Amino acid sequence: MKSSPPREVDLAVVGGGGAGSLVLAALDRYDVAGLRIAVVDPVRKRGQDRTWAFWGPPGGDLDPMLSASWSRVEVTTGAGRRVLDLAPLRYAMLRSAPVYERAAEAARRLGATRVDASVGALDDDGTTVAVRDTDGRVLLRAGWVLDSRPRPPRRPGRTTWWQHFRGWWLESPVPVFDPARAVLMDFRTPQPARGVSFGYVLPVSDRYALVEYTEFSPALLGDDGYDAGLRGYAGLLGLDLAALTVREVEDGVIPMTDAPFDGRPSPRVVRLGTAGGATRPSTGFTFSAMHRQADQVARALAAGRPPVPRPAYPGRHRWMDAVALRALDSGTVGGPEFFERLFDRNPAQRVLRFLDGATGPAEDLAVMRSSPLLPMTSAVVGDAAGRLRARLSRG
Known part of the structure; x- marks a missing residue:
């Protein structure tokens, strides 16, 4: 019996977790009529398997799905408890079940094809991507692949x-x-x-x-x-x-x-979520950047552009994170002390916007000035030396 040729789609979303679900919901908000979409994942995500928390202004596509939100939060250190007024922002909690339900609804509305299989290789020839299962069989061919599966960084980090x-x-x-x-x-x-x-x-x-x-x-x-x-x-x-x-x-x-994640490992494969650099190195916060990536991808596809999101965080933020991680790892800065000074010497909105990668250079300088000067200077020197050693070893 002759096997049928693999199906062809314009976009394959590999992975149906948080990042993939947010992309589907975002695509459903924009005019992508006629876009042939496939979702490839061995598990159909449903139920409450995780909780995300994030901050931002009220309003937007996530509000109907929230379990709770707060305009005030507490931070307690050795110096005591402080209650932070986040207005005009708020801190919000989002559980996974409504996100998965919204993604399933979006997939139906978009007419997306569902492939219940584990993905092995993504063979990109620069024109299309062959999406293969773990046995090497071609599941489908896609013009673009959005891959939200966990992936290791391009090379090990210093910290x-x-x-x-x-x-x-x-x-x-x-x-x-x-x-x-x-x-x-x-x-x-x-x-x-x-x-x-x-x-x-x-x-x-x-x-x-x-x-x-x-x-x-x-x-x-x-x-x-x-x-x-x-x-x-x-x-x-x-x-x-x-x-x-x-x-x-x-x-x-x-x-x-501080290891680099490769957000675009080949011409037509784009990584999302942690593998696409959405995780903030100094804190592990991920959700807000994932949400931004999803919106940017959907906007690009609706406009007929390649679905490539911007870097999740500015380069200077990634450098600041590397320095902070080195300072914490070496013990020259204590974690509670670091966060105590951060919240004590900056407005809450600035701290939260910084952690989201949304501050400008002037605000970043203010954040840096609130850090312990001598230990952070030592960490800067150590980071520079580490980068030089890494370049020499690669060169």
């Missing part, structure tokens, strides 16, 4: 840490949480020998909240370590875990590295 965490969705029979404000960072947690830890609270109501223990560090913990961190943080919050119910558990590991 590699991880943002790693565990969160419990806690339900209480009586009011115990303050739904009027979230806890962004609480550094009262015991600090690791190398790295920084903090707690995090996102209340949906006075009886239901996500409580997380997070570390920025070069080594991951085991299950016992995350659970111990969460129990300890719950104690700091005055929560009686015996009276609460753990409804869900969320875990995550996100790279924090």
Whole structure:
């Protein structure tokens, strides 16, 4: 029996997680009539498997899907607790189920073809891309591929840490949480020998909240370590875990590295999400850049341009992140001290816009001036020396 030739599409979205889902939703908002689209992923994402948090102005396409938002957040360090007024911004929480549902609806409206398969190679000849399964068979041919699968950086970085965490969705029979404000960072947690830890609270109501223990560090913990961190943080919050119910558990590991990610590994393959440089090296924050990338891709396709988003962060921000990571990794700057000065010496809106990569050069200088001068100068020198050594070894 003769096999049929592989189908041809204009755009293949490889990976149906957060980045791929946001792209589909964005395409549905713009006029891309006639665009032949395929979604390739072995799993049809659904349900609550992760939670994203981000800041920005109210309004926009995400608002109908939000679980909660806050105009005030708390940051607690050794100097005490400060409540930050984010206006005109707000901090928002988005759970995965409505994102996946919106993507599935968008795929139906766009007439997208669904291919339930794992992708192996992407063979790009400069005109089309052959999307192959793990056995080498051609699943389809695409004019462009948007690849949101996790991928290693182009080369190792000088510093590699991880943002790693565990969160419990806690339900209480009586009011115990303050739904009027979230806890962004609480550094009262015991600090690791190398790295920084903090707690995090996102209340949906006075009886239901996500409580997380997070570390920025070069080594991951085991299950016992995350659970111990969460129990300890719950104690700091005055929560009686015996009276609460753990409804869900969320875990995550996100790279924090100055290693370069290749956002366009071949002429017609574009990477999105962490593999496309959307993760902020100094914090691990990813969602806002993913959302921007999706909108830029959709706008470009609607205008008949190549679906290539801009770099997620300006080059000077990537350099500043590399310096901050080196300072934290060497121990010349303590994590709680670094963030305490950042929030203490800058308006909250500037800090949040900086972390999103949305500040200009003048604001960046103000952020730099708020950092510990001598340790950061040492880190700058170390970073420059590291870059020189790397160039010489490659050259």
